Amino acid sequence: xxxxxxxxxxxxxxxxxxxxxxxxxxxxxxxxxxxxxxxxxxxxxxxxxxxxxxxxxxxxxxxxxxxxxxxxxxxxxxxxxxxxxxxxxxxxxxxxxxxxxxxxxxxxxxxxxxxxxxxxxxxxxxxxxxxxxxxxxxxxxxxxxxxxxxxxxxxxxxxxxxxxxxxxxxxxxxxxxxxxxxxxxxxxxxxxxxxxxxxxxxxxxxxxxxxxxxxxxxxxxxxxxxxxxxxxxxxxxxxxxxxxxxxxxxxxxxxxxxxxxxxxxxx
Numbered sequence: 001x002x003x004x005x006x007x008x009x010x011x012x013x014x015x016x017x018x019x020x021x022x023x024x025x026x027x028x029x030x031x032x033x034x035x036x037x038x039x040x041x042x043x044x045x046x047x048x049x050x051x052x053x054x055x056x057x058x059x060x061x062x063x064x065x066x067x068x069x070x071x072x073x074x075x076x077x078x079x080x081x082x083x084x085x086x087x088x089x090x091x092x093x094x095x096x097x098x099x100x101x102x103x104x105x106x107x108x109x110x111x112x113x114x115x116x117x118x119x120x121x122x123x124x125x126x127x128x129x130x131x132x133x134x135x136x137x138x139x140x141x142x143x144x145x146x147x148x149x150x151x152x153x154x155x156x157x158x159x160x161x162x163x164x165x166x167x168x169x170x171x172x173x174x175x176x177x178x179x180x181x182x183x184x185x186x187x188x189x190x191x192x193x194x195x196x197x198x199x200x201x202x203x204x205x206x207x208x209x210x211x212x213x214x215x216x217x218x219x220x221x222x223x224x225x226x227x228x229x230x231x232x233x234x235x236x237x238x239x240x241x242x243x244x245x246x247x248x249x250x251x252x253x254x255x256x257x258x259x260x261x262x263x264x265x266x267x
Contacts, residue, residue, distance in 0.1 A: 008082060009186055011179060013131030016148045019175035020061070021118070023155040027057050028114045030162065030170045039110075043165040044238065048100070050165050053158060055104035056096075058117040060154040064147065065120035067135040068128055079140035082183060083190035085150050086235070086266035088139040093267060096138075149179050156180040157236050160229060172229075178204040181228045184235040187265045196256050197222040201231045210256055222254030237264035 031054045039051040048056070073079075080088055107113040131145025142150075156177055159170050185205035196212030198220040199205075210222075226234070230249040233239040241260040244250040252258065 009182060011145055011149050013145045013148070015175055016131075016145060016152065016179060017125055019173050019179060020148055020151045020155065021122070022173040023152065023159065023176040024057070024061050024114075024118060024121075026171050026173065027054075027155065027159055027162065028111075028118070030168060031057075031114065032111045034166075038166060041165055043161055045161060046097075048097075049104075050162065051110070052100050052104040053161055053165070054110055055107065055113065056100045057155065057158050058110070058113045059100060059103055060151060060158075061121050062117040063137070064144075064151065065117075065124035067137055067147070068124040068133075068144070070136050072134050073136050073141040075134070075141065078134055078142045078146065080137070080142050081190075082142070082146040082149060083186040085139060085142070085146070086153070086184060086187040087191065090267045092138045149183050152176040152179040153183055157232060157238075160232065160238070177228055181205050181231060184232060184265060187235070188259070188262060191265065192262050197224060197254070197259075199223075199259070200225040201228055204228055205231075209262075212256055220254075222256040224250065224252045224257050224259060226250040234259070234263050235265045237267055 034050065034054075039049065039054070041050045043050060043053050045053060103113075125144070125148075128144055131143060131148065133144045134141050135144055135147060137147055156172060157180070159172060162168065163170055181201050181204040185199060185201055185207045188199060189207040189209045192209045192211070194211035195208040197208065197210040199207050199209060200223065202225070226244065226249060230239070230244055234241060234244055234250070239249075241250070241258075241263055245252060
């Protein structure tokens with residue numbers, strides 16, 4: 001018998017919106033202090049410099065306003081459920097890279113770009129009412145509240161990228177970090193449904209995944225546990241499963257507690 005489908009995790013629209021703006025504010029405050037030499041530094045994202053990465057962060061927030069400016073797509077249900085969003089992004093990576101390079105070249109004043117992105121986001125989201133509105137995104141139609149959760153992933157992941165490139169400590173908003181962690185955990189459960197392995201990312205997420213004997217009581221026989229940032233790096237390909245185990249950033253107990261074949265969840 002196939003595993004029963006779990007009810008999608010609910011996210012509070014107002015809390016998610018607040019978390020997105022809080023994390024964007026942390027990045028904006030850091031970017032406005034960067035020197036030309038810092039902006040020219042390489043990142044772990046291929047050919048992107050810090051400038052291009054910073055432009056991408058602004059583009060990710062501005063995409064909400066652009067989507068809300070378009071007519072609502074037809075249909076009562078979204079085309080993309082939230083746990084499927086991470087795997088759906090890979091097909092659009094090339095176009096995203098082109099758009100980022102164009103944006104970074106056209107906007108030398110990053111502070112102005114960030115102010116424009118934040119103002120557009122705030123006006124569009126406030127005017128939209130509830131988070132139930134459907135909007136067009138690169139990967140297909142999504143509920144506004146769900147799309148805002150994807151913005152926490154973009155912001156947290158790229159905050160970590162900036163910190164790695166610059167040696168800085170841009171802070172992580174707790175609510176944004178929680179939403180990002182939970183979405184990527186749910187994406188794992190969606191990719192490998194089942195109940196034989198329990199994945200714990202305290203204090204934010206616990207999911208069961210991978211087919212096999214289902215755990216119901218007591219200590220699960222197969223357990224993976226790690227911290228939020230390590231989980232996010234694993235899920236997005238910033239670090240490898242074997243390396244995280246070797247560095248004791250992940251604990252994995254049980255014969256089925258090996259997630260290497262399932263990671264990363266998004267590129």
